[in-house]
Amino acid sequence: MRGEMGRQESRGWIALLLAGGGAAVFLLLVVFLLSRGGLAPPPPPTPAPTSPADLPVAMVNGQPIGVNLWAETVLIDQVMSGLAGVPAPSPEETLDQLINQALVLQAAPSVETPSDEEVEAYIAALEAGWGVSDEQVVDALKGVGLDREAWKRSITRLLTVQRGQEALVAEGGTIEEWLTQERERAEVVVYQERMAQALAALFATPSPSPTPGPPPAPDFTLKETSGDPFTLYDHLAEGPVVLVFFQRCG
Amino acid sequence: MELRDHYREFRGKGAYLAALVVASPDSVRQTKQALGLPYPVLADTDHRVSDAYEVYDLLGDGYAAPAVFVIDTDGQILWQYIGKDPHDRPSAQEILSKLP
Incomplete structure (x- = not known):
């Protein structure tokens, strides 16, 4: 037991x-x-307006160029070319540029990315050169479903690549010569079919436009002479408001 | 100050009236007191609001152009009048007729 x-x-x-x-x-x-x-x-992956999956459209020495980056760059190239008044590059040319950029960044991996101030200064110079305001650029980007951040990303990459190019030709030669050599040596694969599909999706999707109709009155808060804040929409909650702009006091 | 004399009619229609001036808070306070204005007078010192309503410096004088906006409770601008010279203002009766 x-x-x-x-x-x-x-x-x-x-x-x-x-x-x-x-x-x-x-x-x-x-x-x-x-x-x-x-x-x-x-x-x-970073959300893009066109493609849910960020599949590569090209491989550069085993490194992918995602369809989202490419599609976004195609749209940005189109918008910016329109603003600059020059013909836009074809989507194939844009991919070619991205491949060149990838090669430069691979060869010069230690270049510093530009600061926010440098990117903004570059943007301001571009706008001044094109004779357009920042609002016009933002509107144009909105027309293709992009925001200013997308453009900033693109400019940041461009400036980083420029630095990489400077580093690569610091010892002589031109960047064109370097790229020609590098393109012969590099292993570049382009997925033509995926490009075609993405292009069809990119230009078939109607660009999101806001519903027509006048925009609402801009809200604001200003101090009354008593020191109390006056907020337009607080008063609109209680009744219609008549705003009267006086030119001057008295 | 025609609006001052019709202020009760605006309130009678359930509407608020607010005036905005591109000026310092001090000069706005003095004006409001001197004229006995019964409605809020707001100093848009940095012309932020005048800019938002696109009336700032329309006459090229560094001030807001005389202008009236009638805004519905859902924020829609029902009617607007933008003066073409410093004395071009709609009458209180005309503004009252635009209220819902």
Whole structure:
């Protein structure tokens, strides 16, 4: 009797140990999978207006150029060429430029990205050269479903590449010569079919335009002479408002 | 100040009236007191609001052009009048007739 009890107890203990061991193994597995990103979904790619999946349209020495980057750059090239009054590059030419940019960045990986001030200064100079205001640029970008940030990303990349080019030709030669040599040497694969599909999607999608109709009155808060704040929409909640702009006091 | 004399009619229609001037808070306070204006007079010192309503410096004098905006409770501008010279203003009766 006693012996049997002991066996039962020990079986129970072993079962517990096994269960505990199983849990430990399971935990280890979870930790392992998490560390590899196996269970957690990878962070979603940068959202682009056209393509949900950022599949590569080209590979440059094994490094992908995503369809989102390319599509965004095609649209930006079109908008900016329109503002500058020059013919826009074809989508193929834009991809060619991205491939060249990738080669420069691969060869000069240590160049610093420009600061926000440098990017803004470059943008201001571009706008001044084209004779357009920042609002006009933003409107034009909005027309193709892009915002100013997309353009800033593009300019940041452009300036980084320019620095890379300067570093590459610091010891002589021209960047054109360097690129010609590098293009012969590099392994560049272009996925023509995916490009065609993405292009069809890019230009089939009607550009999102806001619903027509006059824009609402701009809200504002100004201080009354009593020091109390006057907020337009707080008063609109209670009734119509007549705003009267006086030219001068008195 | 024609609007001052018709202010009760605006309030009678449930409408608020607010005046804006591109001027310092001090000169706005003095004007409001001197003229006994019953409605809020707001100093748009940095012409931020005049800019937003696109009336700033329309007459090229560094001030807001005389202008009236009738705004509905949903924020829609029902009617607007922008003066072509410093004395070009709609009458209080005309503004009242534009209220919903």
